[in-house]
Amino acid sequence: MADSFQFELVSPEKLLMSEAVTAVSIPGSEGFFTVMAKHAPVMTTVKPGIVLVSKEGGSEERIFVRGGFADVNENGLTLLAEHAEPADKVDLQALDQSIKDAEEDVADAEGPEAKAKAQHQLDQLREAREGLAG
Amino acid sequence: MASLKDLRNRIASVKSTQKITKAMQMVAAAKLRRAEEAAAAARPYADRMASVLGNIAGAVEGDGPPLMVGTGKDDVHLLVVFTAERGLCGGFNASIVKLARQHQRRLEGEGKTVKFLAVGKKAWDIMRRDLSGKIVERVDFRDVKQIGFDEADMLGEKVMELFAKGEFDVCTIFYSAFQNVITQVPTAQQIIPADLSGAGEEKSETGGVAVYEYEPEPGAILDALIPRNIKVQILHAMLENAASEQGARMSAMDNATRNAGDMIDKLSVSYNRQRQAQITTELVEIISGAEAL
Numbered sequence: 550m551a552d553s554f555q556f557e558l559v560s561p562e563k564l565l566m567s568e569a570v571t572a573v574s575i576p577g578s579e580g581f582f583t584v585m586a587k588h589a590p591v592m593t594t595v596k597p598g599i600v601l602v603s604k605e606g607g608s609e610e611r612i613f614v615r616g617g618f619a620d621v622n623e624n625g626l627t628l629l630a631e632h633a634e635p636a637d638k639v640d641l642q643a644l645d646q647s648i649k650d651a652e653e654d655v656a657d658a659e660g661p662e663a664k665a666k667a668q669h670q671l672d673q674l675r676e677a678r679e680g681l682a683g
Numbered sequence: 684m685a686s687l688k689d690l691r692n693r694i695a696s697v698k699s700t701q702k703i704t705k706a707m708q709m710v711a712a713a714k715l716r717r718a719e720e721a722a723a724a725a726r727p728y729a730d731r732m733a734s735v736l737g738n739i740a741g742a743v744e745g746d747g748p749p750l751m752v753g754t755g756k757d758d759v760h761l762l763v764v765f766t767a768e769r770g771l772c773g774g775f776n777a778s779i780v781k782l783a784r785q786h787q788r789r790l791e792g793e794g795k796t797v798k799f800l801a802v803g804k805k806a807w808d809i810m811r812r813d814l815s816g817k818i819v820e821r822v823d824f825r826d827v828k829q830i831g832f833d834e835a836d837m838l839g840e841k842v843m844e845l846f847a848k849g850e851f852d853v854c855t856i857f858y859s860a861f862q863n864v865i866t867q868v869p870t871a872q873q874i875i876p877a878d879l880s881g882a883g884e885e886k887s888e889t890g891g892v893a894v895y896e897y898e899p900e901p902g903a904i905l906d907a908l909i910p911r912n913i914k915v916q917i918l919h920a921m922l923e924n925a926a927s928e929q930g931a932r933m934s935a936m937d938n939a940t941r942n943a944g945d946m947i948d949k950l951s952v953s954y955n956r957q958r959q960a961q962i963t964t965e966l967v968e969i970i971s972g973a974e975a976l
Binding site: 557559561562563564573577578579589590591592593618620622627629631632681 | 721724725727729731732735738739788829832835893894896897898899901903907908911914915918
């Protein structure tokens with residue numbers, strides 16, 4: 550069995566999870582990656598999507614996060630999430646609403662730079678939506 | 684001298700006031716527990732954020748984003764004053780505003796320009812009389828039941844928008860730090876440019892050993908991290924403030940209830956004395972009437 554390491558998931562309002570896990574898959578902004586014990590120190594931004602936590606004993610948990618930061622160091626993995634909730638409890642309507650908002654942002658954006666940024670945001674949200682549906 | 688009936692009415696009215704203050708005290712106690720829990724629950728995020736920030740600030744080459752290093756000037760100060768939405772909580776609102784006013788006077792004495800952002804209905808109520816020209820914006824959360832990240836997010840965006848427009852150089856927030864039910868300390872905290880001295884210390888303990896890989900490069904992460912940190916500090920201030928407010932209200936209402944109790948005692952004494960005097964007078968009248976026959 551794989552070694553375990555400390556995983557902490559915190560949202561601004563509270564500490565959501567703090568326990569020993571074997572692997573965590575994270576939707577990094579530069580691509581998905583999986584953290585296991587003794588991972589090299591990495592710091593990255595996280596885009597909206599599903600975090601897959603494999604706990605000790607083989608059970609898995611899917612958590613939906615809306616952006617944030619992941620910090621891997623010798624003490625374990627800390628995920629600072631903007632919003633986090635179990636994937637099966639996600640309010641899809643609220644998510645659809647924010648996709649709609651993002652679409653409007655794209656339409657309203659002035660200048661190519663703002664447009665690209667808004668479009669990027671929208672793409673990330675859409676991708677997360679697909680991930681949840683599937 | 685008030686008549687017996689007047690006294691009776693007074694006592695009844697003080698009693699009902701006491702009932703209200705007692706109820707408010709108990710409501711504040713219940714809310715305080717919730718507010719304290721919320722403040723405690725938000726602490727881990729702020730702690731982690733500080734250590735992550737300390738880590739990354741050391742890795743950035745050259746200057747950080749303007750939100751971190753400032754504009755290079757400190758001519759215009761923005762003071763964000765957090766107060767409660769309601770009164771009846773002792774000197775809570777007044778003491779926060781007082782601290783902000785002290786800062787304002789000091790800064791203006793140094794020839795700086797001061798602007799205010801009033802958060803909470805009471806800040807506006809207290810400051811509008813003589814500072815209305817200096818208040819750039821006011822925000823209140825009257826309809827918000829439980830302060831959460833959304834409110835901090837909104838406020839943070841507002842502050843950073845003002846910063847981006849070059850409206851100010853230094854931003855300081857004023858709130859009341861919660862120590863316990865009796866003690867709340869009005870506190871000033873500078874958020875822009877970010878004060879990383881505390882986070883930097885932590886870095887020297889854990890840093891140096893680990894060589895981080897950054898994805899994307901440190902500067903880009905920092906660009907995203909600093910605004911978040913500002914919002915987190917705002918959230919922290921708001922939650923502390925909410926707990927302090929309930930604590931202050933609780934002790935204010937406790938005092939009020941006790942005062943009402945004292946008052947009822949005094950009124951009852953004078954009511955009884957007057958009643959006794961009246962009975963004695965009547966008796967004297969009857970006896971002297973009987974003797975005259």
